[in-house]
Amino acid sequence: MNILIMGPPGAGKGTQAELIAAAYGIPHISTGDMFREAVAKGTELGKKAQEYMNAGMLVPDEVTIGLIAERLTRSDCERGFLMDGFPRNIKQAEALNNILSDLHKELDFVINIYVPNEILVDRMTGRLTCPECKTVYHRTFQPPRQEGICDKCGASLQQRSDDTAVETVRNRLEVYEKETNPLLDYYQKRNLLVNIDGQQSREQVFASIKAHLGRA
Ligand code: ADP
Numbered sequence: 001m002n003i004l005i006m007g008p009p010g011a012g013k014g015t016q017a018e019l020i021a022a023a024y025g026i027p028h029i030s031t032g033d034m035f036r037e038a039v040a041k042g043t044e045l046g047k048k049a050q051e052y053m054n055a056g057m058l059v060p061d062e063v064t065i066g067l068i069a070e071r072l073t074r075s076d077c078e079r080g081f082l083m084d085g086f087p088r089n090i091k092q093a094e095a096l097n098n099i100l101s102d103l104h105k106e107l108d109f110v111i112n113i114y115v116p117n118e119i120l121v122d123r124m125t126g127r128l129t130c131p132e133c134k135t136v137y138h139r140t141f142q143p144p145r146q147e148g149i150c151d152k153c154g155a156s157l158q159q160r161s162d163d164t165a166v167e168t169v170r171n172r173l174e175v176y177e178k179e180t181n182p183l184l185d186y187y188q189k190r191n192l193l194v195n196i197d198g199q200q201s202r203e204q205v206f207a208s209i210k211a212h213l214g215r216a
Pocket residue numbers: 007008009010011012013014015016123124126127128136137138139141142198199200201202203205
């Protein structure tokens with residue numbers, strides 16, 4: 001099953017992606033995670049991405065598209081994939097069409113998680129992430145059992161640098177409205193869009209998604 005998960009920053013894409021990937025046995029491909037890993041390792045890619053990420057802007061398309069083109073050729077995508085954070089604009093969506101068609105693959109579903117902006121700001125500023133296993137928590141809505149420690153792997157939780165400044169958070173929401181939101185129409189026209197209310201609990205959101213994806 002080849003799935004995209006979309007929605008504004010903070011909607012719960014990463015949280016749900018983790019559950020979907022485990023339930024359906026497909027890799028969770030997150031461009032944001034790939035960039036954060038590159039930043040942490042100090043690679044050339046990381047150096048290029050960091051300033052855009054900290055400003056709440058999109059990393060240039062030529063960098064991001066190349067990364068995804070390579071990732072989708074790996075053998076773990078043979079049974080399908082769940083893509084989170086890509087595409088983020090029309091150019092990336094068209095590039096994805098070409099990449100998939102070269103690989104003789106097509107999309108099965110585009111899940112859109114919708115949540116109002118005022119809630120998104122609280123979700124992002126309270127988010128904590130495990131740098132090791134990437135599990136996502138929230139100080140209030142999804143706290144770890146032991147403060148600051150990942151329940152799954154015991155690593156120290158971190159706050160993303162692009163979640164600390166309210167200005168960066170607001171900028172990401174603006175970029176989403178302008179660049180990414182038009183993609184919903186693009187996928188609606190292709191009959192791929194599944195809209196999910198992201199204000200439900202984590203478990204209810206997952207149940208709604210599963211009801212659409214089926215057993216697959
Ligand atoms: P995204 O990947 O869309 O940016 P995340 O999955 O990282 O979003 O979630 C953003 C924040 O909101 C995290 O702190 C997460 O724990 C919290 N969160 C995710 N889903 C829910 C939910 N259904 N209800 C409340 N908080 C949630």
